[in-house]
């Protein structure tokens with residue numbers, strides 16, 4: 001791994017004695033390496049002739065550098081996220097800074113929403129407790145860095161699954177929990193009823209989103225011009241729109257619905273009919289930890305599958321005992337599904353009893369009875385004419 | 395290990411080495427040794443950073459993160475709000491970098507200009523004989539120096555500029571200048587065929603001022619007579635271009651901003667993001683510069699003023715001829731660091747969406763490409779170089795104002 005042009009040293013620590021070369025290939029933690037540097041320094045001081053002091057200092061610097069470098073490599077080796085989460089006892093989940101229906105904190109500090117339910121489902125599957133989640137609010141710009149740097153275990157923040165993100169950011173999309181598309185919202189008094197009338201208008205957009213790209217394409221394609229006024233958070237974007245800095249606000253349709261109910265007077269704004277892009281939103285994990293990737297992917301699928309099987313939080317206990325073979329497999333009464341993921345047999349049972357199936361989560365957070373009033377549309381199960389479809393649970 | 399040497403031993407050793415028959419090998423030569431250690435240190439540092447960079451790249455490769463500078467040639471696919479050069483979403487990330495860089499230079503230059511102006515006005519106002527002016531200077535410094543800059547940027551943007559009327563209800567000044575929530579719209583001079591002659595005349599006037607100044611100084615040294623340099627200069631700058639413009643039949647047209655559809659088009663647009671950031675930076679840094687100016691003036695002993703009075707100089711001459719030139723020695727190094735902070739503080743642009751380098755490159759470009767190391771590295775280099783240039787210029791300026799002993 002590291003080519004070293006210096007002599008081999010014997011390294012003695014309270015725990016082991018190895019040669020320096022061996023040491024470089026070991027997994028060490030920071031404390032160890034600091035102790036080792038300390039030991040080397042001490043040993044060499046005793047026997048150094050004065051003339052060689054600086055030579056030894058240079059050698060020590062080299063050693064320290066190599067040890068640090070070795071530690072960095074060792075530390076960066078992909079740790080198993082599952083073990084980290086288990087030993088920590090909580091899941092750290094990246095969410096938005098506040099978006100009604102998807103991830104929003106109430107006055108008691110409790111998070112709720114469709115994306116929050118995704119975090120809760122994984123916590124229920126892994127830790128058996130849907131409340132053992134630590135939420136990390138992130139702006140669009142911060143989210144991928146937070147995930148790549150290991151600050152969060154997973155990202156569940158209305159994030160569009162795009163080819164570029166999936167292939168070049170070192171991340172993996174674990175599925176889609178809401179199929180969306182970018183749209184426009186305008187104030188009624190602007191007198192605009194179609195996006196094609198927006199030539200020369202100003203757009204309020206959140207920085208670092210796929211919407212920035214979608215709108216550039218749309219205006220170019222239609223030979224129209226616009227000015228992009230970008231903001232860091234959705235609150236600022238909404239303020240910019242309300243103050244009149246922009247003529248329209250553009251984002252994914254579900255987010256427009258959420259932002260609209262946050263306006264001082266929601267009745268003044270309308271969402272235009274055009275949908276200009278595909279925005280499949282879903283949970284994201286770091287690349288390189290397939291076990292964790294599987295856990296998040298199948299936690300989402302368990303919620304979708306439960307709806308297909310008509311298993312709900314209310315009837316799950318009964319179905320587990322008395323249901324058909326598919327019910328029993330899903331809920332852990334039969335089969336090895338949990339064990340294959342490295343989880344307990346009741347992983348999906350915990351998700352469904354504590355969070356609910358996909359339909360329950362949808363209706364509670366964004367459905368017709370919620371303030372957002374979003375129809376299921378294409379987000380219905382394939383059995384009801386939508387495109388939500390879980391791979392086979394066997 | 396070492397026994398104490400006697401004086402004799404030391405002496406004879408030194409005699410030996412000076413006669414060239416030294417037993418000391420070349421590695422005991424302090425110069426060679428010093429040289430060697432430096433090389434070793436540099437090599438060690440290179441090795442250290444090389445290993446870190448190598449490991450980082452290897453790790454990024456292993457986790458599937460793209461690396462390298464290829465992205466600079468790829469189409470960005472998004473638009474920027476304001477650009478001093480033409481920019482479309484089909485242009486590259488490399489061009490985005492230049493756009494952001496120019497925007498950073500623009501807001502920094504505006505900020506430095508107005509901060510200096512405010513700083514000198516309020517710094518000198520501190521010594522005014524008028525109680526009210528002194529107090530205003532004090533309040534200005536205390537308020538704007540002690541409120542966090544980010545808050546001030548937000549204040550100007552969200553509280554002041556966002557409450558301006560909408561595009562269709564703009565405030566206007568003679569139907570030529572318009573102000574609304576989307577910015578300040580100014581008329582623009584568009585030059586015709588002969589307009590370059592007018593600009594040449596302006597350049598000639600400026601050059602003439604330098605010649606005039608040297609001539610006036612020489613004359614004063616020889617004859618003691620003073621020449622009204624300032625008044626003549628102002629007259630030259632105004633009259634030269636005006637005369638040429640009249641002779642060529644005023645080769646300019648004025649383009650007024652006009653409301654077309656959603657927005658005002660034509661003329662010059664100053665977007666509120668730029669305004670709020672520039673105002674906040676100027677006012678904030680101005681407060682610090684005012685303090686620097688105050689410190690500079692205070693560092694001049696009162697005896698200087700008294701001596702100047704005793705030879706009959708007027709009060710304003712005392713300030714401009716005696717106090718300020720000496721105070722500059724204290725002020726300029728402080729200005730240097732204030733200017734550098736201003737450039738660094740301009741990265742708060744992201745808070746209001748002004749498309750400066752940090753916002754469009756470390757913000758959006760990094761986010762769209764995921765190439766954190768590359769974008770951050772390039773951006774750091776830019777801020778570093780800009781601040782080195784400022785430092786270089788200010789040091790030159792400093793040696794120009796330093797006391798010259800005759």
Ligand SMILES: N[C@@H](CCC(=O)N[C@@H](CS)C(=O)NCC(=O)O)C(=O)O
Pocket residue numbers: 095096097098099138139140157158159160161206208209210211232233234235237251252255279281
């Ligand atoms: N789905 C898009 C857009 C996501 C996005 O950030 N939308 C804004 C809507 S204005 C949002 O949710 N902001 C919430 C926040 O900043 O916390 C993407 O993945 O880039």
